[in-house]
Amino acid sequence: MSVKTLTINDQPIAIEEGKTILDAAKEAGIPIPTLCHLEGVSDVGACRLCLVEVKGINKLLPACVTQVAEGMEISTNTPKLQEYRRMAVELIFAEGNHVCSVCVANNNCELQDVAVEVGMDHSRFVYRFPDRGVDVSHSQFGIDHNRCILCTRCVRVCDEVEGAHVWDVAQRGAACYIVSGMNQPWGEVEACTSCGKCVDACPTGAIFRKGTTTAEKAGDREKLEFLVTAREQGQWTR
Amino acid sequence: MAKTVVIDPVTRIEGHAKISIYLDDAGEVEDARFHVVEYRGFEKFCEGRPFTEMAGITARICGICPVSHLLAAAKTGDKLLAVKVPVAGEKLRRLMNLGQFTQSHALSFFHLSSPDFLLGWDSDPATRNVFGLIAADPDLARAGIRLRQFGQTIIEKLGARKIHAAWAVPGGVRSPLSEEGRTWIRERLPESFETLYTALNLFKQLLDRFTTETEEFGKFPSLFMGLVGKNGEWEHYGGHLRFRDSEGTIIADHLSEDDYHSFIGEAVEPWSYLKFPYYKPLGYPDGIYRVGPLARLNVCDHIGTEAADRELREMRDRAGGLPTSSFFYHYARLIEILAALEKIQQLMDDPDVVSERVRAQAGINELEGVGVSEAPRGTLFHHYKVDENGLIQKVNLIIATGQNNLAMNKTVTQIAKHYIHGNEIPEGLLNRVEAGIRCFDPCLSCSTHAAGQMPLHVELIGADGALLNEVYRR
Numbered sequence: 001m002s003v004k005t006l007t008i009n010d011q012p013i014a015i016e017e018g019k020t021i022l023d024a025a026k027e028a029g030i031p032i033p034t035l036c037h038l039e040g041v042s043d044v045g046a047c048r049l050c051l052v053e054v055k056g057i058n059k060l061l062p063a064c065v066t067q068v069a070e071g072m073e074i075s076t077n078t079p080k081l082q083e084y085r086r087m088a089v090e091l092i093f094a095e096g097n098h099v100c101s102v103c104v105a106n107n108n109c110e111l112q113d114v115a116v117e118v119g120m121d122h123s124r125f126v127y128r129f130p131d132r133g134v135d136v137s138h139s140q141f142g143i144d145h146n147r148c149i150l151c152t153r154c155v156r157v158c159d160e161v162e163g164a165h166v167w168d169v170a171q172r173g174a175a176c177y178i179v180s181g182m183n184q185p186w187g188e189v190e191a192c193t194s195c196g197k198c199v200d201a202c203p204t205g206a207i208f209r210k211g212t213t214t215a216e217k218a219g220d221r222e223k224l225e226f227l228v229t230a231r232e233q234g235q236w237t238r
Numbered sequence: 239m240a241k242t243v244v245i246d247p248v249t250r251i252e253g254h255a256k257i258s259i260y261l262d263d264a265g266e267v268e269d270a271r272f273h274v275v276e277y278r279g280f281e282k283f284c285e286g287r288p289f290t291e292m293a294g295i296t297a298r299i300c301g302i303c304p305v306s307h308l309l310a311a312a313k314t315g316d317k318l319l320a321v322k323v324p325v326a327g328e329k330l331r332r333l334m335n336l337g338q339f340t341q342s343h344a345l346s347f348f349h350l351s352s353p354d355f356l357l358g359w360d361s362d363p364a365t366r367n368v369f370g371l372i373a374a375d376p377d378l379a380r381a382g383i384r385l386r387q388f389g390q391t392i393i394e395k396l397g398a399r400k401i402h403a404a405w406a407v408p409g410g411v412r413s414p415l416s417e418e419g420r421t422w423i424r425e426r427l428p429e430s431f432e433t434l435y436t437a438l439n440l441f442k443q444l445l446d447r448f449t450t451e452t453e454e455f456g457k458f459p460s461l462f463m464g465l466v467g468k469n470g471e472w473e474h475y476g477g478h479l480r481f482r483d484s485e486g487t488i489i490a491d492h493l494s495e496d497d498y499h500s501f502i503g504e505a506v507e508p509w510s511y512l513k514f515p516y517y518k519p520l521g522y523p524d525g526i527y528r529v530g531p532l533a534r535l536n537v538c539d540h541i542g543t544e545a546a547d548r549e550l551r552e553m554r555d556r557a558g559g560l561p562t563s564s565f566f567y568h569y570a571r572l573i574e575i576l577a578a579l580e581k582i583q584q585l586m587d588d589p590d591v592v593s594e595r596v597r598a599q600a601g602i603n604e605l606e607g608v609g610v611s612e613a614p615r616g617t618l619f620h621h622y623k624v625d626e627n628g629l630i631q632k633v634n635l636i637i638a639t640g641q642n643n644l645a646m647n648k649t650v651t652q653i654a655k656h657y658i659h660g661n662e663i664p665e666g667l668l669n670r671v672e673a674g675i676r677c678f679d680p681c682l683s684c685s686t687h688a689a690g691q692m693p694l695h696v697e698l699i700g701a702d703g704a705l706l707n708e709v710y711r712r
């Protein structure tokens with residue numbers, strides 16, 4: 001297996017071919033904020049939070065889906081990137097209806113953490129206040145589309161780890177939303193095994209256990225670790 | 239020529255409030271209106287949310303009594319789950335409410351109202367606040383602040399936060415009191431009793447001097463409503479609803495919150511966003527009733543703890559029966575703190591408060607529920623309708639300040655009648671009007687003059703629309 005050499009923030013790094021810039025940064029201990037990336041499932045580059053600058057390329061590249069190449073000179077934290085990341089998070093907040101104070105995931109939310117990380121104190125964009133629904137037809141779980149950031153982690157974990165493929169993405173652009181089954185109420189989707197992996201994969205309070213009250217959705221880190229290794233180890237339940 | 243006096247704005251409460259005083263042709267006060275705009279839209283935007291979030295959402299209605307909404311929401315949730323809350327869960331909810339009563343009443347008495355009593359209604363507004371009080375009587379001020387902190391800390395020990403603790407949940411509570419918390423509460427109790435007695439004795443001495451205030455600050459017959467226990471004892475969490483009139487006659491008893499629509503009507507006036515609840519059988523506005531500390535003490539037969547019962551008897555002796563002056567709300571508040579402290583003390587010896595069996599689990603079993611609890615300011619109703627999955631279809635909230643709306647209007651009218659004659663707006667009027675409103679402790683921003691005073695604007699307008707007189711205070 002061939003090895004590529006490159007620099008990230010002037011730090012020389014050697015990493016095997018086929019890995020992503022995000023992998024390389026991780027190995028070198030250089031933090032890059034992410035949201036749609038979830039260890040253990042494929043990457044889609046949906047959130048644009050992991051954008052980096054590569055010398056000689058005049059557009060910003062998402063680290064999670066860009067493979068390393070020989071001699072790359074990568075910067076992860078330029079003022080331009082800081083500004084873009086902050087903007088990306090602000091846009092996510094302006095796009096949905098994120099009310100942390102009453103959210104089940106308050107204090108346990110990756111979106112919230114990322115907002116703090118990029119130094120967002122308010123959104124400079126006008127809030128859209130879209131009219132979105134809540135589906136609590138499933139006997140154990142619910143999905144609140146107001147809090148969905150369309151990272152598709154639920155879609156991928158359900159498809160790639162559980163193999164049930166309950167979730168999908170419908171529509172385009174601003175009308176985009178996550179659907180269960182053939183755009184049915186979740187409770188009516190026979191494919192759903194009620195494994196709860198999507199609950200743990202969801203970075204926000206969008207998918208939750210029913211009955212959970214404000215700030216009560218505790219991120220089960222162990223379960224997330226399990227998701228990471230599940231496919232390799234061929235373990236499908238915990 | 240009829241004239242109108244407008245006090246605008248009264249406050250910095252959510253939205254906007256003002257007072258208009260209407261003069262008749264002879265320049266005498268004919269009527270006064272306390273306009274309130276608050277809680278607008280809250281009921282609307284709860285629609286479509288899972289009912290489990292209601293405690294979290296409604297606790298945000300108010301920064302001073304979030305616990306009350308939390309409890310009312312949790313109790314409504316209990317009804318939707320159709321579960322019986324474990325005994326320990328109920329006791330812990332009670333404990334939190336007692337902490338809430340203590341902190342809220344202490345705030346009202348020490349921080350907000352006592353500067354008037356102790357420094358004088360006509361004293362310099364620049365120092366007529368809690369800072370002036372600290373300068374004049376540092377020991378009392380400090381003790382008052384610590385008493386409030388005692389109540390706040392009980393809430394914090396239980397819910398891990400002083401405010402907005404989403405700790406009471408449908409079916410019970412999230413966690414019991416820790417042993418460390420119990421020890422802390424026990425140790426702080428003696429000091430809290432001592433502070434309360436100091437304040438109570440001081441207030442009783444002052445009461446003998448405040449004959450005008452007792453007479454003019456909203457003294458009128460009305461009904462009183464509140465929760466009472468099985469044996470007619472003082473309640474703040476469970477029990478049933480009772481109405482009693484000023485003569486002491488029980489008008490209605492053993493009422494269930496489930497049927498509130500049959501005995502509480504909600505009138506709407508074009509000049510206020512706040513509804514006007516009234517006792518239905520007597521119609522509007524004759525069905526005027528008061529809620530809150532004085533109402534709770536007036537509807538109950540006894541309190542059920544020794545010291546508080548002694549004080550209740552003394553208050554009734556002083557008033558020659560059930561007190562009808564709204565000024566007695568302050569007195570009632572102190573007696574309620576005493577009752578709360580005694581009940582907290584009892585709970586500290588109860589093994590249930592550290593029990594782990596605090597929450598019952600269930601799915602949706604009922605599609606409609608009404609929950610009631612006593613907030614420091616009065617009875618609070620939450621009424622939800624949900625679909626079979628527990629999404630809110632309809633919400634109605636009946637809030638204490640709303641139920642006192644008619645009484646506050648009457649109080650303002652009475653004060654204005656006493657102090658306004660002709661086109662002049664007497665200097666002391668603003669503070670008396672505020673103080674009259676403050677008897678009901680309607681809202682923090684409204685009652686706050688902790689760091690300064692309420693911005694007030696009084697306009698005296700003739701029937702032809704001409705501005706006759708104007709007073710500003712910011």
Ligand code: SF4
Pocket residue numbers: 143147148149150151152153154155178201202203204206207
């Ligand atoms: S529901 Fe959660 S996991 Fe699924 S796309 Fe939305 S935010 Fe991502």
Ligand code: FES
Pocket residue numbers: 033034035036037044045046047048049050051062063064065
């Ligand atoms: S983590 Fe790379 S685009 Fe979301």
